Amino acid sequence: MSEVLVLAETTAAGVRKPTLELLTAARALGEPAAVVFGDASDQVVSQLAEYGATKVYAVGAPEMQEFLSLPKAEAVVQIAQASNPVAILVTSGPEGKDVAARVAVRLNAGIIPDATTVSLDGDTVSAVQTVFAGRFQATSQVLRGPAVVTMRPNATSAEAAPASAGVESVDVSVSDGAKGAKVDSREPKVSTGRPELTDAAMVVAGGRGVGSEEGFGVIEKTADALGAAVGASRTVTDQHWAPHELQVGQTGKTVAPSLYLAAGISGAIQHRAGMQSSKTIVVVNKDAKAPLFQIADFGVVGDLHAVLPALVDEVAKRKG
Amino acid sequence: MPTGSGANQATFAGELSVDGSTVSIRRDTDVASERVSVSLPAVVSVTDQTGEARYPAFKAIMGAKKKPIQTMSLADLGVDAAQVGWSGASSKVVDVSPTPARTAGTIVNDDGTGAAQLADFLAGRGFI
Missing domain, CATH: 3.40.50.620 (HUPs)
Incomplete structure (x- = not known):
């Protein structure tokens, strides 16, 4: 061979x-x-x-x-x-x-x-x-x-x-x-304590629906409750609500975790290109017409700011 | 491109600045943020992080239509015909087929129990 x-x-x-x-x-x-x-x-x-x-x-x-x-x-x-x-x-x-x-x-x-x-x-x-x-x-x-x-x-x-x-x-x-191209400095990425986005078995990602940088915190809390990595849509990283390296999609990272939980992400084709190979897709969005529901294994039509904190409580309860 | 052309190269620049004859870039890999400098002439590729595109004004678009177009032959460029086209190809596409469609699963309306139902689903698949 x-x-x-x-x-x-x-x-x-x-x-x-x-x-x-x-x-x-x-x-x-x-x-x-x-x-x-x-x-x-x-x-x-x-x-x-x-x-x-x-x-x-x-x-x-x-x-x-x-x-x-x-x-x-x-x-x-x-x-x-x-x-x-x-x-x-x-x-x-x-x-x-x-x-x-x-x-x-x-x-x-x-x-x-x-x-x-x-x-x-x-x-x-x-x-x-x-x-x-x-x-x-x-x-x-x-x-x-x-x-x-x-x-x-x-x-x-x-x-x-x-x-x-x-x-x-x-x-x-x-x-x-x-x-010809000299590397003047190389700063390793600071570890957040969370799994690395491209390596993670579970990813919780937030989109426009989080509404603000503070609003993105609920995505991080949900990720931490599940032990998941944090991802974001392009809107979120363009608004600087989350760092650019968390962007999932055609111009960002391609991920294929066992679980992809998308909250407040409508599901533009560019975003789907980065995550649609995920094994299980869960969608939380208050717009029932969000295209991402079409490829969801499980979806909740509702406000992510109500559903996710309640989910964090449920997870804590079940993990005892 | 730079292979053979002798120009330096710096790729995937998220930030770019030029100081005299030196180009400095920042590029982000999965594991580190790097600062790299190259001296001109250089080929530099950039990502969509470097800044907003400047769109041309109508006048410039119209003006572009009048620009002369120069046609060059392979001989002008000193390229052997066997190196290009089908005879020069080093790979070929043998099949293109649509990705199997995903179908929608269970969708529930949040009536206050949405999170509990979601937790049931996640637990059922072993995610909690």
Whole structure:
């Protein structure tokens, strides 16, 4: 079986969940080999192995953190030229897309961005993309080179499949041309104590119906009662009632949690594009005609400022 | 694009400023907020966070219709015909089909018991 390169994203807390999803998807194509930039600690290596990595390429060069994307692209190209993988899987995010595009050009390979699933037929890699705001599924084949595929977080669920991974340190040479964009500072996102939006099993999201920044507090209280992450519609983030990184939708995050509870969100197609793959959708809105009710598994027509505080009480009662 | 062109690149800028020959951006990833600087010439891509679009006035729209259009051939650009179009494609779409529709479930009117009914539903699915 051929190798499948998986670009791992790590934080101080370990391997990010989207990377574990990539490893799960990679197992259907070949032998997952993870590429780690920076410190390949024992914790990181064992986490990668738990999800099926049979090899870990550790790239320790400091340029990987000091400059934007291009040194990482050069490292991946050098590893790919040596290991000849069938595919290179990357998480769809600002950095992943940057790196994937550069890698595909350098390797003269086909790229499929924002895929939800990936498969192998003979030696042809195919991937499915959700297109036109979620209304169609497009299947594409890569015609040459290792298939470079960026995958949306939360499109597949991460499943463990323990393997033993050997660590190989890789010395890469970074060209001067790759050192054009210098990272002057990098501030890790401050943890709110809540689950991360794209990783969460449950999301409580608020829209225009919350009415104000203070009104958005009821969304946060409901999320905390359930142990859920907080999301928001574009109206809410444009009004600065909630920070931009909480925006769910076509120009924000795509989420697919087990439970998506939307309160005061009417359900514009752009918002639906970011959440309609959620397993269970619950809608609270005082407008019975809100389009989001059409895709709700359960809906309450009522004022969110009455329903949600009562729900928080109900949850507290049931949790005892 | 910058691959091969020699220009620097800074992508996904949420904020952008230019100081002399240096472009500085802020970009937000899932896990961090980064400040990045590149020297010109540079290709910079921006998100919808950088600011409101400036829409052209009617006069400018009419004026645009009179602008000369220059047609360039592949030879003008020094591009081999085998590198573009079908023969140059590195991937192809083999199927497009509609996403299966979701159907609406139970919708209740809040008569004071909406929250309790919602809690019953959530508990029934194991969310509480």
